Structures are given as structure tokens and as C-alpha cells.
């Protein structure tokens with residue numbers, strides 16, 4: 533193990549959702565810490581924009597749609613065949629659509645669950661199969677405090693994020709013998725495009741009420757990236773199955 537446990541030199545890490553917000557901040561930080569980063573999202577232009585902002589070499593863009601869950605395991609196998617084994621991944625890709633129950637429909641449910649939850653399982657399936665088993669692997673899922681509390685109109689999203697927390701506990705036990713740790717972060721409101729879309733879906737007063745529930749103000753993508761990098765790193769080599777709230781005191785409020 534490196535003397536500096538947050539040194540990612542020689543490590544290759546997949547970041548999903550790397551074209552924007554929290555995923556982009558994770559990619560930037562992990563590259564600064566020495567990792568080679570595989571950047572996933574759907575939009576190749578914004579992925580390339582992230583890639584151009586990374587220090588170091590060996591980073592690659594790997595667009596793929598997370599709704600295509602059945603093909604994700606094979607996609608991971610192809611990625612590792614082309615670029616080498618992964619040491620870990622952070623799953624930031626996610627969708628949030630505010631919909632009260634009267635607007636519920638199957639397609640909305642399926643889309644949210646595929647992108648936010650089923651994809652996490654399928655990526656893990658591929659990661660477990662194709663890796664250097666002599667090294668400890670690390671997974672971090674990006675959930676949300678919406679999985680811990682109730683929010684009007686955000687029930688399906690909350691269920692998908694609570695599912696990620698459950699996956700964290702289940703997979704951490706199932707993958708013990710594979711030498712893979714599985715952890716999770718649960719951010720409160722972070723200033724990204726997703727938060728801007730949430731703002732656009734409500735009145736000014738409703739959004740301000742949400743902001744007021746954050747005693748330390750809104751989070752920045754880098755605040756979440758710091759926690760993710762720690763959990764992915766050797767500094768957390770004895771930390772497993774946890775969901776770490778990253779929420780500026782939201783839950784204590």
C-alpha cells in the first residue's frame with residue numbers, strides 16, 4: 533500500500549455521470565490524486581470537456597446509456613479488455629424527476645430504477661468478473677438524502693436511492709470473498725445542473741424553503757467528490773457497507 537493512502541497512482545477508476553456535476557468533480561479530483569479515469573455519460577461533447585480538464589494521462593471517454601442495463605456487464609468486460617482492469621468505480625450517473633403520485637406511470641418508474649439502481653448492480657457484476665483479485669477493489673454509489681427522508685413528489689427517486697443503500701449493504705457482504713469494498717454517499721442538495729432542474733420544477737418559495745433546510749448552505753460538487761475519493765482510496769481500506777451522509781448538517785436540522 534502507498535505511504536499516502538489517498539494516492540491513486542497506478543489505479544484505474546471508472547466514473548459514471550462524469551459529463552456533469554458531481555461525477556465531473558469526482559473525475560477531476562481522482563485524476564489529481566493520480567488515477568487514470570474512464571469517463572462515462574451519454575453526451576460525448578460534455579464528456580470530452582471533462583476529459584480536457586483532467587491532469588495526467590491515460591484517461592478515456594466511454595459513452596454508454598445506463599438504461600441499457602442488460603448490456604452493462606458486457607460493456608464493463610469490453611472496457612477492461614481495451615483499457616485494463618479497474619481498481620474501482622464510482623456510480624454518479626442518475627436521474628431525478630419530481631412527480632407527485634397522480635402523475636405516476638410505469639415508464640417513469642422503470643427509467644428511474646434502471647438508471648439509478650439496476651445499473652449499479654450490473655456494473656458491479658462486470659467489475660467483479662474482470663479484475664485483479666490480488667488487489668482490494670472499491671465501489672462507491674452516489675445515493676441521496678432523499679433515500680433517508682420523505683420528500684413530496686420525490687418518492688420514486690427516494691426509493692431508487694434507498695435501494696442503492698440497501699445494495700451497498702448486500703453487495704458488501706456478497707463481495708467480501710472477492711476482496712471488494714462497497715460504500716455509498718448520500719448528499720443533500722448540491723449546486724449542479726440537477727439542482728437547477730429541481731429549482732425550475734418548483735416555485736421560488738418552495739426552492740428557498742429547501743435551501744433553508746441546509747444549515748451550512750448548498751453543497752458544491754467538490755464536497756461530495758472529497759468523500760467519494762476517501763471511500764474509494766486505501767485510506768478507507770477497513771470501511772465497508774457504510775452510507776456516508778454528505779449534507780452540511782441537513783439531517784441534524
Ligand SMILES: NC(=O)c1ccc[n+]([C@@H]2O[C@H](COP(=O)([O-])OP(=O)(O)OC[C@H]3O[C@@H](n4cnc5c(N)ncnc54)[C@H](OP(=O)(O)O)[C@@H]3O)[C@@H](O)[C@H]2O)c1
Pocket residue numbers: 548549550551552553554555572573574575576578596597598599623624625626627628647674675676677718719720721722723724725726727
Ligand atoms: N445535485 C444534487 O443535489 C444531488 C443530491 C443528492 C444526490 N445526487 C445524485 O448525484 C448524482 C450526480 O448528480 P448531479 O447533481 O451531478 O447531476 P447532473 O449534473 O444532472 O449529472 C448527472 C449525470 O448522470 C448522467 N446520466 C444521466 N442519465 C444517464 C444515462 N441514462 N446513462 C448514462 N449517464 C447518465 C449524465 O450524463 P449525460 O447527460 O452525459 O447522459 C450526467 O453526467 C446523481 O446520482 C444524483 O441523483 C445529486
